[in-house]
Amino acid sequence: MTAHTLRYYERVGLIQPVGRASNGHRRYSEADEAWLQFLHCMRATHMPIREMQRYAELRELGDSTSEARRKILEDHRSEIAAQIKRLEHAHALLDHKIANYKKIENRTRIGGPKEIEPPVNCEVGIAS
Amino acid sequence: MTAHTLRYYERVGLIQPVGRASNGHRRYSEADEAWLQFLHCMRATHMPIREMQRYAELRELGDSTSEARRKILEDHRSEIAAQIKRLEHAHALLDHKIANYKKIENRTRIGGPKEIEPPVNCEVGIAS
DNA sequence: TCTTGACTTTGAGCGCACTCCAAGTTGTAG
DNA sequence: CTACAACTTGGAGTGCGCTCAAAGTCAAGA
Structure with a gap:
């Protein structure tokens, strides 16, 4: 994943605005990295950005969206199969x-x- | 495969100019269909159009390109794996x-x- | 005869997912 | 102090693979 792509993902809302060092440079936490790894895995299996955005959005909304998120994953799993x-x-x-x-x-x-x-x-x- | 896509493939040289009925409409032979099916299978597994063009080109050149074509297929097979x-x-x-x-x-x-x-x-x- | 629909052409347009550019700021090495 | 590399931003550009628009031709059916 290139730096360009990381910034792009942040722009389009796939990741929340990420922490900065004192000089303004981005600092990715371990949680960020794990999430990015997950995104990467979904992209590598051709999940559209749109769907990843939807998933990320639901994730921000908290536990009440659990079923909706599961459905997205199940759909993608079918697609993968x-x-x-x-x-x-x-x-x-x-x-x-x-x-x-x-x-x-x-x-x-x-x-x-x-x-x-x-x-x-x-x-x-x-x-x- | 849509009619649009068929015409596109012909334009970019993936298929040779196809036979026509007396009214000018395209008529696909069984050989055309088999070839298109193969192309479809390659596309469905993400072979780039470029590579398919290269393969089609070699195919037109006849038997002497057999090894080059085989290499393309072997590379794609690795990609698939x-x-x-x-x-x-x-x-x-x-x-x-x-x-x-x-x-x-x-x-x-x-x-x-x-x-x-x-x-x-x-x-x-x-x-x- | 008129309409409808399926085809023909060339060339332009679109959606996706990056990818890069230009200009600016900051930290470090010499 | 200066040079350089590495980041920052907003916005524009790119490549792929279709996908469609516009205008025209032709054949069959009411």
Whole structure:
């Protein structure tokens, strides 16, 4: 996280105005750091800034917003689960395609294969 | 994928100029569709358009670019693996936090707990 | 014949999340 | 005392990936 980003997050209300040293420089408390780490983790998993703002806002309002906050987290958790699924699917697809590329490279280096193999585009989405 | 996006992809060279019906409307072949599906899968896993362009370009150049293309796919596969790791970490974190929220909600509804439990912020990044 | 709707084009516009610029202040090292 | 680095501010700029607007063409249906 860059200093620019930290200031940006403060500007847009993701973090409360942070403590200052006597010279006016920002001093991040451990609580600030933990919160920033959490924000970072949410951003790294593509939670929109808007949603993080909403969460931060509720957090400021205190314990009565607990359920609303939990719902936000649950929604994001679902989103994460969906992302994982997409990624795993793509990962498998790439395994398939990479293996296919290797096969092709061997063919062209050493010569034709002993048997004619079917084109490996036997699955949707394997198009070269 | 919207029609807008399809035209955009054609404009930026992700797909070759596609066939037309007699009235000038685009007609996507099955090969086009398979390729688009692949592109969609890559985008859904955050491959940048730039990299997809590079891949498409190599693909047009024919078999001699096989290794370069494979490298692109391998790089993206690594990227995907890293993403999965991040997501799984975040998922576990959210499990933790959501459980904690539920605990808090039960406490406030029913009354104090029988025993004083330690605050659940026992791990980095669990800050409310 | 007229209307409707789906497509066509070029080029501009938008939302997101930063990212940087310019000008100013402060603390430290030489 | 001077130079420099590291911070401060408000506001502007950037890059990505779409997304839409405006004006035009064409085919089918009432």
